[in-house]
Amino acid sequence: MITRFEELDWQETPIGELTLRRRTEPAVGQEIYEVKLGDEYLMSSLFTVAEEELSNLGLAAVDGDELSVLVGGLGLGYTAVAALRDDRVASLTVVDRLGAVIGWHRKKLLPVSAELVDDPRTTLVEDDFFALVRAAPAEGRRGYSAILLDVDHSPRHQLDPTHSDLYTAAGLLALDRHLAAGGVFALWSDDPPDDEFMVEMHAVFDDAVAHVVDFANAVTGGTSSNTVYVARSRGASAPPVGGSQKSAS
Secondary structure, X not given: OOOOEEEEEEEEEOOEEEEEEEEEEOOOOEEEEEEEEOOEEEEXXXXXXXXXXXXXXXXXXXXXXXXXXXXXXXXXXXXXXXXXXXXXXXXXXEEEOOHHHHHHHHOOOOOOHHHHXXXXXXXXXXXXXXXXXXXXXXXXXXXXXXXXXOOOOOOOOOOOHHHHHHHOHHHHHHHHOOEEEEEXXXXXEOOOOOHHHHHHXXXXXXXXXXXXXXXXEOOOOEEEEEEEEEEEOOXXXXXXXXXXXXXXX
């Protein structure tokens, strides 16, 4: 008898019941890893294109070598591993509020966990990303070359209402203090490009672009889309942020 669903972990967390499960997806004939928060689906290994493009588009906009990268939100690990595949990345710090998620990867429960945790450039930190960027950077600390964020569903739909301040000009200014001169901020969103959020982005950053990332949806048989916002700190002049995907500014 074939078991279609296998629960790999269940934990109570400050934001609800968190479940990691593995199942067989008939539409693609392969095992899929999924994360649920209560009854809500957070992420699936069936759809990773946009999570990887968060790293690819964000780092493509960064000049130079020996890059220091901060990822907010570990999840299934695809954003972090995509960053590690850029040879210019010298250090990768991944911050996640949920120790359970970090534990999954340290136990190597997920498809990319070994690649992530066995890389000496990786540091996994259990902390609140939003609290970290609200606080001033430590004196003398070098800013990050890139900050890549994938926690909330979108600037309008947050997992926790305390996150909402980040998506204002004041919150983005606080985050910008943690970027090096000319550093890049990139954000994943499940919603289409948000004109009101772009106003906030333009108020703080240069070259703000909303990339629409399309990907095949094997379940529906159609095409789905996410958005990746990319913008550059005004600490230094740099060429405009570009990309091969559709974009809206």
